[in-house]
Structures are given as C-alpha cells and as structure tokens.
Amino acid sequence: MANELNNRFNELMKGGDDFFSNLGRSFFNGFDDxxxxxxxxxxxxxxxxxxxxxxxxxxxxxIDIDFKDHALTISAKRDSFSDESDAKGNLLSSERSYGRFTRQYQFPNVDKDKISAKYEAGVLTVTLPKTAEEISNSHKIEIE
Structure with missing residues (x-):
C-alpha cells in the first residue's frame, strides 16, 4: 500500500496524472498569441x-489596416458563434476562436500612399509598393 501511494505521488510530481496534465488547458487556450x-x-x-x-x-x-514607421499593422475581430450541436445546445467540442487579433509586419522602402488591400473569400491581400529609393528614419551623428 505504501509503495502504491509513493508511486502515485511520484507520478503526480512528474505530471503523469491525466487530471493535472490537463488542468486549466481549456481555460488557457483562449490566451493563445x-x-x-x-x-x-x-x-x-x-x-x-x-x-x-x-x-x-x-x-x-x-478589419483595420494601418501603416506607420515601416510597420504594417493588421487587426481583425471575429464575433462569437453559436453552435447547436445537440438538442440542448451543448457544445461538444470547440476549436474555433473568436475575439480581437492583431499582427504587425516590418517593411522598409514602402510607398505608403500607394498601399492597396482587397478581401476575398476569407483572405486579406495587402500590396505594399516599394519606393525607388530607401527612406531612412535614422540619421548618423558624427562624434567631435
């Protein structure tokens, strides 16, 4: 009996117990990047x-799109959904996510006045034309 309890304790400490290995998993899934x-x-x-x-x-x-300081920022919001998967309306499994999502991308040499975007069949396509010459936000400072 003592050996069995000791083995059970060791499994718990190693995370081998199913209850503890899944604890909080569904709660924290909503906080994915x-x-x-x-x-x-x-x-x-x-x-x-x-x-x-x-x-x-x-x-x-x-969908919101912004370009500032060489950074393209795309934000989108997906509303919640209802799924009547059984007679009581209980959701048996959920892998779809909803909420506000934002992502940022860095691009040098972009002509910000000519950026275009289109949204078709669930795909957003943003075209960022390049400038003829590099635009720099930096300035070298000489040491005296």
Whole structure:
C-alpha cells in the first residue's frame, strides 16, 4: 500500500496524472498569441511586397489596416458563434476562436500612399509598393 501511494505521488510530481496534465488547458487556450490566428504568406518582388492573411469568418468591416514607421499593422475581430450541436445546445467540442487579433509586419522602402488591400473569400491581400529609393528614419551623428 505504501509503495502504491509513493508511486502515485511520484507520478503526480512528474505530471503523469491525466487530471493535472490537463488542468486549466481549456481555460488557457483562449490566451493563445493572436499571430496564431492570422496565418500569413509574405512575398517580395522587385516592385512590391505582398501580404496574404487568412481571416476566415471575419467580416470586412471588422478589419483595420494601418501603416506607420515601416510597420504594417493588421487587426481583425471575429464575433462569437453559436453552435447547436445537440438538442440542448451543448457544445461538444470547440476549436474555433473568436475575439480581437492583431499582427504587425516590418517593411522598409514602402510607398505608403500607394498601399492597396482587397478581401476575398476569407483572405486579406495587402500590396505594399516599394519606393525607388530607401527612406531612412535614422540619421548618423558624427562624434567631435
């Protein structure tokens, strides 16, 4: 009996117990980093950068795009959903997420006045044309 209790205690300390290994998992799943919700492909050509972001289930009016100090910021909001998966309305499993998501990308040499965006079939595509010359926000200071 003492050996069995000792083994059980050791399993608990190693995290081998199913109860403790799953404790809080569903609660903390809601705090995943938002970048996980905004799967992105970024490509570059000689003339532009293209950012394609998967935003399924997001309404176009709930997407904000901003470009400032070489940073493209995309924010989106996905409303909660209802799923009548059984007669009582109990949700048996949930993997879809909702809430506000933000992601930021850094791009040099962008002509901010010519940035364009389109949203089609759950995919946001932002095109950032490059400038002919590099625009620098830095200034070298000589030491006397």
């Amino acid at each position: 938002s970048f996980k919700e905004m799967k992105t492909d970024i490509s570059e050509s000689d003339t532009a950068y293209t950012v394609a972001v998967d935003l399924p289930g997001v309404d176009k009016k709930d």
